[in-house]
Amino acid sequence: MVNLDRTVTTIELKSSTWPFFWIKWATVWILAMAIWTALRLPVLLLQGEFQTALYAAVLFSPLYLAAWVVWRNVSVLRSIVDRWMLPALWLLVVYCVAVIVLVAMALSEGVSSKTEQFNNLANGFYGVMGVMLVAPAIAAILWCRKMKIDGLDASLMTVCGGFSRSKTNTLGHRPKANPRGWLWIGAALALTICADYLLPLELLMENEALRPLRDAVNLLELLAVLRARSAFQPDAAALLAADPRPPVLYLRSFSDDLVRQRSNSAANLIDYNLESRLAADFSAKGPFVAVAAPKSKAITLGAARASLTDDQWQAQVIKWMDESSLIVILVGVTAWVDWELRQVLTRKLECKLLVCFPQMGLPNFFARDRRLRSREAVARMRLDTLQAAFVGTDWHAQLMTLQDPTTLRCIVYRPDGQVVAIRAKSKSRNSHHLAALIGCYLLERGQAAAVLR
Structure with a gap:
């Protein structure tokens, strides 16, 4: 509706x-x-x-x-x-x-x-x-x-x-994969061999108490193989070298990366996180790239990351903004997200800006800032960051009318100064994912023609 x-x-x-x-x-x-x-x-x-x-x-x-x-x-x-x-x-x-x-x-x-x-x-x-x-x-x-x-x-x-695999990397060649993934494949095979030799079926039939141990080993085997998929992912330099299409730039708060790794690391191996879903889809539009968090060596399934110094990353982000076909920003509560939004506005790149709201995780009851202990308060802070960045623009008046930030999933901007907000009461990852795809659909085909009046 x-x-x-x-x-x-x-x-x-x-x-x-x-x-x-x-x-x-x-x-x-x-x-x-x-x-x-x-x-x-x-x-x-x-x-x-x-x-x-x-x-x-x-x-x-x-x-x-x-x-x-x-x-x-x-x-x-x-x-x-x-x-x-x-x-x-x-x-x-x-x-x-x-x-x-x-x-x-x-x-x-x-x-x-x-x-x-x-x-x-x-x-x-x-x-x-x-x-x-x-x-x-x-x-x-x-x-x-x-x-x-x-x-x-x-x-x-x-x-x-519009995000089908047939549209992904149509150049016919792929970047070189990270060899670290083979280490995880080897770990999975080693666990399998050890389990089959040390805990054979005949022994499990005789000793029922050993079955939970075998089940735990089976789970570790599964997690190791799924972790290998993340480890095979190339970095941004390799991906951009293999795919000369304009990139799709993914911007987010590094603190959101830490929250996701801390709260959903195991679940994300099975039900892939929002970033990995967006990477799989938006790769049909161009190489999906992002800046790696400082001092982070974790390999995450999702955007191909570039490890940059404090003196390099801002210039690189601005360069990618100008070259990109699409800019996807996951709204955060940090000053750097505000800086990225203001850079988009300063360079008049709103026509390719897709603002997404992350899936709300478990409340952090031990956060020093009491506002961060409530999911509703964090959602309100994200919307406040977005509204503050658009002060003085044609879209600010419409953004200030937005309420109930917990149901916001995605926002796109019309050239005539109007705002299109995509909402969902469902808190599932699918609602965030679908909203992002709809937002991209609106940007590509023109919001005025796509949205029913």
């Missing part, structure tokens, strides 16, 4: 989020199962069971195909528009049903050992779980592909389709 409130155009994302829930957890299950089974193949080869390893690779090929499609898409919204997603999921459902039938036949005939019975029950359980997760995900994708976005003359497929 679109309404005009004191000339601020508001787009409210009111569509149900249940389809996103099913797609998310189906993809998480697919990725976890594929990684766990794939790590066992090298163990079989080391044990000399080449025929068994080949049989397992062929047997799990439908799962690996679905995992490949999931791995390349990063987020729920990209999964919806990927043309390979539905065929892969349909094939996986058929595969899971076949597993359930074969397990039922084996159990009805009786098995010769307790180990075989355990394997059959485990396979049947995973087959049932696959059907229960993947079948609703298929229905959710079909529903989403027909969904219209309230307030736009476009469907979800139209908005998300």
Whole structure:
């Protein structure tokens, strides 16, 4: 629904989020199962069971195909528009049903050992779980592909389709990957080999107390492989050298990086953080780059970072602002975010400015500044920073009318001095992600024509 409130155009994302829930957890299950089974193949080869390893690779090929499609898409919204997603999921459902039938036949005939019975029950359980997760995900994708976005003359497929992988790095070459990722792959294989030798299935059958330990090792294997994906990411220099398109500049407060790493580091390995989702999508528009936090050596899945000194980073940010096709700013509460916003206004680059509001994390009850202990107060401070930066501009009067900052997801600016605010009551990461894509859609196609009056 679109309404005009004191000339601020508001787009409210009111569509149900249940389809996103099913797609998310189906993809998480697919990725976890594929990684766990794939790590066992090298163990079989080391044990000399080449025929068994080949049989397992062929047997799990439908799962690996679905995992490949999931791995390349990063987020729920990209999964919806990927043309390979539905065929892969349909094939996986058929595969899971076949597993359930074969397990039922084996159990009805009786098995010769307790180990075989355990394997059959485990396979049947995973087959049932696959059907229960993947079948609703298929229905959710079909529903989403027909969904219209309230307030736009476009469907979800139209908005998300502009960020398809076919548009990403069309030059046909990629930057050199960071070799550090192989260390994490090696760590995952080492954990797998040690677990299979030290905690074999026969020992687990005899000693039930060891099963939680084996489950913990399996989780560590999964996290190591997913961490490798971040480690393979190139830096900004390598990415810009490989892709001469105008960059997409990502600006944010370094303190928000620290909050995200502290509160959601484990969860982000499965449900990728907002920055990694934006990087996957906006890479279709140009190399997605950012300045690395000072003294930070952490590799984060998302924007390709440039490590710069205190004397270098401001000049580099200004250079990227002038060259960029799009400037994405995650509103913060620090003075440097205010400086970046004012640089955009000084250089009259509002036409390519996309202001996003970060997902609210858990409140920090131990913050020295009492205002930072409340999520609502932090959201208010972010909006205050934005309003202060626009003092004296054509958009300031409209920005001052904005209320309820906790529902703000994205803001874009019209050349005629009006503001388009995208809101959502849902606090999910999907609402922030979709709002950013809609904001980019409005910037590219002209807000006046895209927003329904």
